[in-house]
Amino acid sequence: MPKTKVHPNAAAAEPVLTVSTACARADPGEEEPPTVLTVWRKSLLFNCDGFTVYDARGDLAFRVDSYDATGRRRAEVVLMDGAGTPLLTVRRKRRLGVLAEHWVIYDGDAAAEAKETPSSRISRPLLSVRRHRASASASKAKAKALAHVTPLPASSSSLSGYHRASAEASYVMEGSYGRRACVVRDRAHGDAVVAEVSRKEAAVGDDVFRLVADPRLGATLAMGLVVALDEMFARGRSTN
Numbered sequence: 001m002p003k004t005k006v007h008p009n010a011a012a013a014e015p016v017l018t019v020s021t022a023c024a025r026a027d028p029g030e031e032e033p034p035t036v037l038t039v040w041r042k043s044l045l046f047n048c049d050g051f052t053v054y055d056a057r058g059d060l061a062f063r064v065d066s067y068d069a070t071g072r073r074r075a076e077v078v079l080m081d082g083a084g085t086p087l088l089t090v091r092r093k094r095r096l097g098v099l100a101e102h103w104v105i106y107d108g109d110a111a112a113e114a115k116e117t118p119s120s121r122i123s124r125p126l127l128s129v130r131r132h133r134a135s136a137s138a139s140k141a142k143a144k145a146l147a148h149v150t151p152l153p154a155s156s157s158s159l160s161g162y163h164r165a166s167a168e169a170s171y172v173m174e175g176s177y178g179r180r181a182c183v184v185r186d187r188a189h190g191d192a193v194v195a196e197v198s199r200k201e202a203a204v205g206d207d208v209f210r211l212v213a214d215p216r217l218g219a220t221l222a223m224g225l226v227v228a229l230d231e232m233f234a235r236g237r238s239t240n
Contacts, residue, residue, distance in 0.1 A: 101131035195222040
């Protein structure tokens with residue numbers, strides 16, 4: 001079980017990668033170690049549902065606190081840093097009035113910003129995440145896919161330091177989130193693994209697991225994709 005510091009020493013914590021630094025690298029070839037996080041599928045706030053995420057030093061890196069603890073999929077989830085500043089919004093999209101198997105990741109708190117500037121709701125999307133639907137003729141490689149991730153056109157300028165959006169999904173998430181054994185592959189760069197979710201050796205059960213994020217993706221976006229997977233697969237209780 002990770003060290004649960006409700007009031008971490010934010011000043012001593014290593015800087016969390018922001019969306020801008022995660023998306024745009026001056027030199028993609030720079031040797032930079034991956035970020036290793038311990039993810040606890042629990043909010044530190046009483047009567048809340050969410051995540052508490054620690055860095056390698058045991059300091060609070062990210063958090064998700066939701067007062068909706070019913071176990072149902074939510075329309076919107078906000079990922080915050082350790083101090084409670086919104087970093088990303090993971091929003092489930094609607095199609096013909098019905099919630100679809102499609103999520104969009106926005107920069108910052110999209111709902112709060114939309115109240116101040118209505119256009120911000122459509123001007124700040126970063127990634128589109130669609131659940132994979134396997135067909136009877138699907139190949140073995142496609143059968144293990146969980147979701148497909150595509151950078152959205154509105155974010156192409158912020159993503160230009162790494163790569164541009166294309167017609168094909170730029171990332172594919174594979175494996176089993178329910179078993180805490182899945183990876184994110186960068187299809188634009190030879191299917192390189194840019195994030196990995198795995199069981200934590202000392203942990204009992206699936207509520208505590210490890211997330212390793214390559215600097216080419218960044219810890220913030222990697223955690224945003226984990227939140228999307230958690231919502232996609234019944235908040236982690238699915239076998240997928």
